[in-house]
Amino acid sequence: MTAGIIRNIVIVGGGTAGWMAAAALSKVLGTQKYSLTLIESDEIGTVGVGEATIPTIQEFNRMLEIDENTFMRETNASFKLGIRFLNWSAQGSDYFHPFGTYGLDMNGINFTHYWMRYHLAGGSADFGLFNPQTLAARQNKFGRMAEINPKAPNVNYAFHFDASLYAKFLRAYSEEKGVVRREGKINAVAQAPDSGDVESVTLEDGGTINGDLFIDCSGFRGLLIEQTLKSGYTDWSHWLPCNRAVAVPCEKTRPITPYTQSTAREAGWQWRIPLQHRTGNGYVFCDSYLSEDKASELLLQRLDGKAQAEPRVIRFVTGHRTKQWNRNVVAVGLASGFLEPLESTSIHLVQEAVLTLLRYFPGKVITDTLRDCFNRDMLAAYDNVKDFLIAHYKVTKREDTDFWAHCKRMEIPDSVKFRLAAFEEHNHSLVEANELFKEASWFAVLVGQGLRPLSYAPQADVMAKEEFDWRMDRIREGTAALAGVMPLHESYIAGVCASRQRVGT
Numbered sequence: 001m002t003a004g005i006i007r008n009i010v011i012v013g014g015g016t017a018g019w020m021a022a023a024a025l026s027k028v029l030g031t032q033k034y035s036l037t038l039i040e041s042d043e044i045g046t047v048g049v050g051e052a053t054i055p056t057i058q059e060f061n062r063m064l065e066i067d068e069n070t071f072m073r074e075t076n077a078s079f080k081l082g083i084r085f086l087n088w089s090a091q092g093s094d095y096f097h098p099f100g101t102y103g104l105d106m107n108g109i110n111f112t113h114y115w116m117r118y119h120l121a122g123g124s125a126d127f128g129l130f131n132p133q134t135l136a137a138r139q140n141k142f143g144r145m146a147e148i149n150p151k152a153p154n155v156n157y158a159f160h161f162d163a164s165l166y167a168k169f170l171r172a173y174s175e176e177k178g179v180v181r182r183e184g185k186i187n188a189v190a191q192a193p194d195s196g197d198v199e200s201v202t203l204e205d206g207g208t209i210n211g212d213l214f215i216d217c218s219g220f221r222g223l224l225i226e227q228t229l230k231s232g233y234t235d236w237s238h239w240l241p242c243n244r245a246v247a248v249p250c251e252k253t254r255p256i257t258p259y260t261q262s263t264a265r266e267a268g269w270q271w272r273i274p275l276q277h278r279t280g281n282g283y284v285f286c287d288s289y290l291s292e293d294k295a296s297e298l299l300l301q302r303l304d305g306k307a308q309a310e311p312r313v314i315r316f317v318t319g320h321r322t323k324q325w326n327r328n329v330v331a332v333g334l335a336s337g338f339l340e341p342l343e344s345t346s347i348h349l350v351q352e353a354v355l356t357l358l359r360y361f362p363g364k365v366i367t368d369t370l371r372d373c374f375n376r377d378m379l380a381a382y383d384n385v386k387d388f389l390i391a392h393y394k395v396t397k398r399e400d401t402d403f404w405a406h407c408k409r410m411e412i413p414d415s416v417k418f419r420l421a422a423f424e425e426h427n428h429s430l431v432e433a434n435e436l437f438k439e440a441s442w443f444a445v446l447v448g449q450g451l452r453p454l455s456y457a458p459q460a461d462v463m464a465k466e467e468f469d470w471r472m473d474r475i476r477e478g479t480a481a482l483a484g485v486m487p488l489h490e491s492y493i494a495g496v497c498a499s500r501q502r503v504g505t
């Protein structure tokens with residue numbers, strides 16, 4: 001138990017994690033009762049990547065009462081309807097993991113079971129026909145349904161944005177709310193001799209900042225959570241072997257696609273993230289199968305626009321900090337772990353950590369129970385994402401390179417084995433209520449990679465054929481109509497950026 005009133009909160013780091021934490025804490029806790037200080041070092045800088053998100057970020061923006069149109073304009077953002085996966089199952093394969101569900105659940109049965117009936121009776125193998133995000137993405141279209149047709153079902157989305165502009169945007173927001181920014185490099189950390197709690201950090205210029213609660217957003221180095229408190233690291237690289245990324249932005253190409261693209265390569269995969277002013281690119285790979293120099297060379301060859309910088313190599317180990325809240329230090333962002341960017345989940349995990357901290361925020365004392373609650377929830381969040389990512393690699397049919405042969409044959413955790421068995425035998429994804437990736441996501445990835453369940457829920461066979469065929473036709477038409485009414489993504493962005501209308505507040 002850490003005694004004393006929590007008053008001075010110190011955020012160490014001003015990357016996406018630091019400024020998201022500062023914005024949320026200043027909004028929820030205010031700066032009257034609490035003092036909020038953020039320390040960042042211009043000399044060290046930020047990791048400089050992390051531009052694709054998932055729809056939960058809309059909730060974060062809404063909580064901050066951020067006008068979505070202003071956010072789009074200030075961060076040079078584009079909309080994202082999902083991820084297109086190329087070459088993952090086999091060379092030439094192509095599927096889409098959308099932010100949304102398929103068709104319509106009927107009689108309490110998930111639509112995917114009806115799709116299985118439809119497909120096995122000779123219906124199209126293209127399950128994307130039943131998802132509006134997939135159809136809109138294929139046509140480079142996007143529009144918020146709330147504006148186009150408020151009576152129509154919601155079409156969920158997320159964003160691609162410039163990470164440095166997002167941090168700048170949240171910095172202005174936080175400073176306006178009273179967060180104090182200190183620039184400088186921390187070169188010493190003082191701990192209380194009795195409790196071991198962090199008491200203060202000292203900057204190179206000699207300035208000392210005291211705190212009751214420290215939020216470690218210092219990136220991979222984990223300045224407080226690891227370098228000071230030695231909280232340990234749970235290494236998952238035997239299941240998620242990629243440990244390097246080389247990143248480079250290039251000139252934008254048209255059209256600006258409303259999706260992230262992930263192309264499987266010889267020793268990993270390449271991302272393509274379209275922004276308004278440029279395209280972000282990177283090759284995530286495992287250095288046991290490809291050198292950093294070769295990966296950089298291959299990435300440069302495979303850009304679809306002129307490179308705007310030298311490729312930059314980033315090294316990481318997939319896994320998470322074993323204790324994410326230790327003593328009076330809470331790790332958020334890369335300081336808490338990293339699961340590689342395949343499903344764009346890191347910024348979501350930042351958001352999750354900040355909201356979980358606010359949920360269990362200590363009153364007068366930090367108790368072991370509060371710490372345990374936080375650690376339990378965050379480890380579950382990491383664990384669920386981990387299982388979903390492993391499944392992407394495991395179900396590949398590729399054996400054309402040593403990397404893919406390894407992924408196909410690798411041992412996987414029992415939790416993933418059980419899920420894959422339930423899916424392959426019965427089309428059950430075993431998703432629990434609080435999991436991030438729902439049935440539709442597991443279905444999109446597993447069926448997208450060529451798996452076909454051997455059976456499906458027998459209730460899906462109860463409906464008479466005539467009614468079933470009629471319903472499936474109507475659902476498919478309705479889905480096409482939703483995508484059909486959307487404008488082209490690029491013209492929609494232009495309208496959004498010209499507008500000052502408040503959205504989602």
Ligand SMILES: Cc1cc2nc3c(=O)[nH]c(=O)nc-3n(C[C@H](O)[C@H](O)[C@H](O)COP(=O)(O)OP(=O)(O)OC[C@H]3O[C@@H](n4cnc5c(N)ncnc54)[C@H](O)[C@@H]3O)c2cc1C
Nearest residue numbers: 013014015017046047050052186218219333334341346347
């Ligand atoms: C290759 C790659 C691709 C990624 N792609 C995505 C993606 O598409 N989507 C997604 O959601 N996430 C992605 N991520 C993750 C995402 O980049 C991070 O989650 C996000 O940027 C948060 O980073 P951070 O703020 O924790 O760390 P950083 O950006 O590294 O910030 C660390 C901060 O700490 C400060 N600091 C460090 N040491 C000191 C010190 N001694 N004194 C003072 N200040 C200090 C630094 O100056 C900096 O301000 C990706 C990550 C990688 C590596």
